[in-house]
Amino acid sequence: MAEAKKDILVVSSSPHLRREENIPKIMHNVIVALVPAMAASLYFFGLRAILLILTSVLSCLATEYVFQKARGKEITLADGSAIITGILLALTLPPSFPLWATAIGGISAMALGKHIFGGLGYNIFNPALVGRAFLQAAFPVTITTWTPPLTMASVDTVTTATPLALMKFEGKITPYLDLFFGNISGSLGETSALAILIGGLYLRYKGIINWRQPLSYLLSILLFGGLFWLISPSRYPDPLFHILAGGAMLGAFFMVTDYVTTPVTPLGQWIFGIGGGFLVIIIRLFGGLPEGVMYSILLMNAITPLLNRYTRPKVFGELE
Amino acid sequence: MAAKELPLSKDFFKGFWKENPVTVQLLGLCPTLAVTNTAINGFAMGMATTFVVVSASTLVSIIKRLVPRQVRIATYIVIIASFVTMADLFLAAQFPAISKALGPYVPLIVVNCLILGRSEAYASKHPVHRAFLDALGMGLGFTWVLVLLGIIREVLGFGSIFSLKMFGDWFTPWIVMILPPGAFFTLGIIVGVINYITGKEGSETTCH
């Protein structure tokens, strides 16, 4: 009796997972949600995009297999988490990125980002972003060399700047429609805001993610971006640009919503989203890099355990 | 301690693997991480440290009976600092390029706990020939790890070994390897691999 009562009356913060074996189910939904973004990258960058995604996914799977085998653990390739890491990593890379370097990114994502901490559920940082950060540190020039999409009619240029770099270094603003549909140069998956939005809405519809995390992140970008825009509209871009350009959308729907590396309490999730959005704006406007989504999420990942600890709801009736 | 019964060779060789200052004792990590971006820098730092640890340990062992307990650490530090300054001046005079590359890390050998550690824990309690062999083994053990770190980081970060180009133009250097994070990654992997190997051997733990 006492045991049954305990089961019913457990008070915990979200997510309230009631199903058994839910990891594969969730993960497969996330993969489905990533299909529009992958399709968009195929449309804009051609077969090269698929090659990059395949390389990244395969290297992640191989690394996971090797680590789990070496540590004598159950092989969990089928749960899809390694596939998602691979896809997300590929989506943050420029289309012309070499395949061998992509494989290194996949290996470091899984090894340094996940298995060093003990595997799925134990990692502090988003593995895909760890891989991306490693590549950024290892090949800073290659990873910021962008090729224009196939749909952009410019024959004479081999490399182009991303909208964020154009804004930061040359003060040029890219039209919203191009940003929204993805007719811009940039990473595979961060070009088309529309495709990511479709995937994000699907995840919300399926109940995989809550609305709090992406919304707080995007709202915070709007808010702080808008603040600087109001201070000096000629020097800083408007807030809508901040949301549509770069990896803000991809980050908001697929990285800020990661189960493992973000807070579980509602208050913690708000703080995470707002802090992350603030960091994006600070890095974009005042940092050395044009894009700040990656570091904003990694930095917020680092304080997630702290947020979880201090935003835990008080147990009802507990004495000080 | 039953050190007297140990063969002399053990005094010498324990620093190479079993009690390696870097991979097992994790001592002297500041120079290990800071100057090993190329093999030659790692080698120079290893040699300078070996010189200091051997000289200091030998001298400490010679005068161990003359030094009162209360001032022993102060005395050791003065001795170590003197040898470090000598090494620093020597490098600056004979190998200005290396001296420049190592920068402040040569004077910082003074605070390498490996050296004071050997003086205090070993040389001040053992006869001169043993102290000498122990220090030499430790110094060379330190050196090989630094050179290995330097080689790995130089190959990946510059595409060369001892400044000899290894690859053609297709090679893109991994810049992260010559930055501080590269040092941590590489050292972590080396220590991990060595623990993995010794773990398999089923090593007998030595007590100190």
Added chain:
Amino acid sequence: MNNKILKMVIVLTVTGIFSGGILATVYRVAEPRIEENRLKELKEAIFIVLPDTVDYKEIERNGTVLYMGLDKEGNTTGYAFVSEGPGFQGKIRMMVGLNKDLKHLTGMKVLEQVETPGLGNRIAEEDFQNQFKGLQFEPEIEYVKNKKPEKPNEIQAITGATISSRAVARAITKDVKRVVKILKEEGSGS
């Protein structure tokens, strides 16, 4: 008791005296060599930034040290000076050559830098330094990215290391103007 303290004092004193004495000796031997190395480096740098120079004369004008380059016949080949500025991570020190008409630069060599390896530290590579040969500095040294420089006062920044490239351009612009002013004043004064 007193004996013990006395022993401590004696041991420490003797150690200190010995150590000091030995170090003084080593220093006396090493010092000239170190000084020689420093001068050799300076000389090499001057000869690199001032072509056809075989000798130099050090001149000092209100705290600024200039090196006047001399060729085989003893004619002035130009002026070299040390330029300094903040880089991405620390100070960048360079030897800069100026032609004798004070119109353009004749070369640049990085003496000291702690820029990011593989990126910013490529300012010390030949390709980058050679861009300063014949470079004009009026109204100021500018940099372009990802394309060949077109104007005579432009250099091409290193890909991925704009900040270091800009730091070099700014430091040299600032210092060369000061040096030109000093030399012009002297020219009109004499």
